[in-house]
Amino acid sequence: MALHFAAGMRNGWRPSPAGVAEFAASRPALPPPAPATPVCLQEFIDPQLTAPSAHVSSVCELPGGRLGAAWYAGTREGARDVAVYFATRQPGLGGAWSAPRALVTRDTAAQETFRFVKKVGNPVLFAGANGNLCLLYVSVGFGGWSGSSLNAKQSFDGGKTWSASQRLGLSPFFNVSELVKNGPAPLADGGWVVPIYHETLGKFAELLWLHLRPSGVEAEKSRPFGGRNAFQPALVTLDARRALLLCRAAGSVRRVFQSATEDAGHHWTAAQPIELPNPDSGLDALRLQDGRLLLAFNDAAAGRETLRLAASGDEGRSWRRLATLAQERRAEFSYPFLLQTSDKLVHLTYTWKRRGIKHVVFNLAWLDARHGEETQ
Amino acid sequence: MSFPPAAILLSFVGPALVLILCFNALARRAGLRPRGLTWRIVPTLLAPGILIAPMRGLPLARWLAGVADHWSVPLLALLVSAVSNQLFGVELLRPRDRRAAWLFGAGAGLFLYPLALGLGPFDPFGWGWRFGPLFVGVAALATVLLWRRNRLGLVLVLAVAAWHLRVPESGNYWDCLEDPFYFLASLGAVGWWLARLCLPRRTVHCELPKQA
Numbered sequence: 001m002a003l004h005f006a007a008g009m010r011n012g013w014r015p016s017p018a019g020v021a022e023f024a025a026s027r028p029a030l031p032p033p034a035p036a037t038p039v040c041l042q043e044f045i046d047p048q049l050t051a052p053s054a055h056v057s058s059v060c061e062l063p064g065g066r067l068g069a070a071w072y073a074g075t076r077e078g079a080r081d082v083a084v085y086f087a088t089r090q091p092g093l094g095g096a097w098s099a100p101r102a103l104v105t106r107d108t109a110a111q112e113t114f115r116f117v118k119k120v121g122n123p124v125l126f127a128g129a130n131g132n133l134c135l136l137y138v139s140v141g142f143g144g145w146s147g148s149s150l151n152a153k154q155s156f157d158g159g160k161t162w163s164a165s166q167r168l169g170l171s172p173f174f175n176v177s178e179l180v181k182n183g184p185a186p187l188a189d190g191g192w193v194v195p196i197y198h199e200t201l202g203k204f205a206e207l208l209w210l211h212l213r214p215s216g217v218e219a220e221k222s223r224p225f226g227g228r229n230a231f232q233p234a235l236v237t238l239d240a241r242r243a244l245l246l247c248r249a250a251g252s253v254r255r256v257f258q259s260a261t262e263d264a265g266h267h268w269t270a271a272q273p274i275e276l277p278n279p280d281s282g283l284d285a286l287r288l289q290d291g292r293l294l295l296a297f298n299d300a301a302a303g304r305e306t307l308r309l310a311a312s313g314d315e316g317r318s319w320r321r322l323a324t325l326a327q328e329r330r331a332e333f334s335y336p337f338l339l340q341t342s343d344k345l346v347h348l349t350y351t352w353k354r355r356g357i358k359h360v361v362f363n364l365a366w367l368d369a370r371h372g373e374e375t376q
Numbered sequence: 377m378s379f380p381p382a383a384i385l386l387s388f389v390g391p392a393l394v395l396i397l398c399f400n401a402l403a404r405r406a407g408l409r410p411r412g413l414t415w416r417i418v419p420t421l422l423a424p425g426i427l428i429a430p431m432r433g434l435p436l437a438r439w440l441a442g443v444a445d446h447w448s449v450p451l452l453a454l455l456v457s458a459v460s461n462q463l464f465g466v467e468l469l470r471p472r473d474r475r476a477a478w479l480f481g482a483g484a485g486l487f488l489y490p491l492a493l494g495l496g497p498f499d500p501f502g503w504g505w506r507f508g509p510l511f512v513g514v515a516a517l518a519t520v521l522l523w524r525r526n527r528l529g530l531v532l533v534l535a536v537a538a539w540h541l542r543v544p545e546s547g548n549y550w551d552c553l554e555d556p557f558y559f560l561a562s563l564g565a566v567g568w569w570l571a572r573l574c575l576p577r578r579t580v581h582c583e584l585p586k587q588a
């Protein structure tokens with residue numbers, strides 16, 4: 001007991017992982033680039049639409065400027081044949097996506113975590129500065145998606161080979177109801193903070209504090225706010241201490257919810273609705289290299305028929321609609337994921353009619369050209 | 377495969393202890409009087425044998441691990457005590473130690489689970505990641521229990537040791553102290569005592585034979 005206290009006092013009194021490390025210094029806002037030709041390209045990651053159903057994609061920059069994408073696909077959402085797929089794309093606008101490769105199936109997840117796995121889903125892929133990759137995904141042993149646990153895999157060779165899945169213990173109650181959808185932000189100490197969410201008694205955002213080691217992943221979590229109104233957050237860091245969480249609506253107020261921190265995630269404001277609508281659908285947000293915030297969201301209080309971009313030049317206090325990415329009656333365009341690569345191109349992947357994953361790449365000139373075209 | 381060996385081992389030990397107790401209970405119910413070395417060895421070997429048996433490539437214990445994710449130290453201590461009492465007549469935890477363990481399991485669970493599952497903005501599970509209020513509170517409780525010679529204090533010290541040895545898969549101290557089955561069993565035990573305390577005792581009226 002005395003040894004325990006000695007160790008505890010040495011490490012310091014810190015009841016929560018939040019605020020231990022600051023966010024990695026955000027890139028300072030760069031001056032607007034020289035006028036360039038507006039460019040926007042749309043393509044399917046798997047043009048053959050191999051599986052009948054595909055959903056929840058993420059994309060990251062690999063060493064050498066290549067892109068890596070992960071999503072899940074199968075007969076239908078939650079089916080036994082659903083697998084997490086991975087594909088890469090050569091750099092530049094003319095690159096093509098490689099053939100998708102199954103990274104995780106329910107059988108491999110069961111084998112690697114040494115327990116029964118009923119279904120897998122929601123992969124989030126991200127890459128560190130050293131090029132090491134991490135894949136987070138959810139697995140369900142029993143019940144529906146609210147029975148999900150989070151798992152991690154790592155690759156140290158750009159996605160050629162992957163470590164075995166490591167199940168992350170994050171909840172005291174059968175380790176269930178931990179899900180992920182959006183990408184992480186780097187921390188100053190080399191770790192990551194990933195926006196995750198919970199949906200059992202309450203529906204709310206959580207933060208997963210990760211340190212990736214060759215021997216495995218060290219994970220802790222914290223809760224920025226509780227309640228039943230706002231979950232599935234997107235995390236945008238503004239500087240080393242300040243960040244925003246933009247969240248999907250869960251309750252009767254069908255608007256995007258926003259929460260802020262000014263102490264590196266130790267304390268967060270209560271989630272408040274902002275002016276943009278949300279039909280209980282996934283969204284993603286990003287801080288562009290010029291300092292603006294970019295949001296991809298379903299622009300309606302009901303239905304996922306319209307996928308739109310909005311931007312904020314005042315750190316989320318006000319938003320302006322910029323461009324419509326997809327719109328069709330009774331169709332679904334959902335679960336966007338945003339990334340800006342080192343060549344300043346912005347990449348967005350989203351679920352297209354639940355049939356495939358679409359990849360949109362555009363430059364800031366295209367974004368600026370759309371400025372004012374959209375109606376409020 | 378990538379998983380902590382201690383957590384895997386406990387996923388076999390916990391159900392094995394429960395099975396041994398079940399075998400003994402069944403034997404007693406069948407009117408058998410378990411005595412002698414055979415009665416000690418047979419269930420002790422049979423239980424792990426069943427749990428190791430593969431079902432569609434996965435040992436039965438690992439199927440159970442899909443539900444019973446972890447086994448807390450107090451629940452394991454209660455099970456070990458019950459098994460040692462049944463097989464060897466050695467009571468590791470006395471009735472007052474067990475009462476304290478059930479009260480601890482019920483109290484800790486009532487505090488932890490509703491809040492951790494989202495009833496309110498505060499998440500006490502966050503206290504278990506690193507040194508903080510939970511450790512001080514449990515240390516104070518363990519000190520009081522040890523001073524009063526209650527063996528639950530020793531169990532709580534073992535829980536600290538388990539956390540330092542990174543036994544739970546999560547790395548969270550709460551998982552050494554509490555688990556859902558322990559919580560439910562504790563609620564049942566505490567509820568049973570309360571019912572016995574609160575319910576009026578039945579009085580049996582006997583009529584004495586009238587004297588001639």
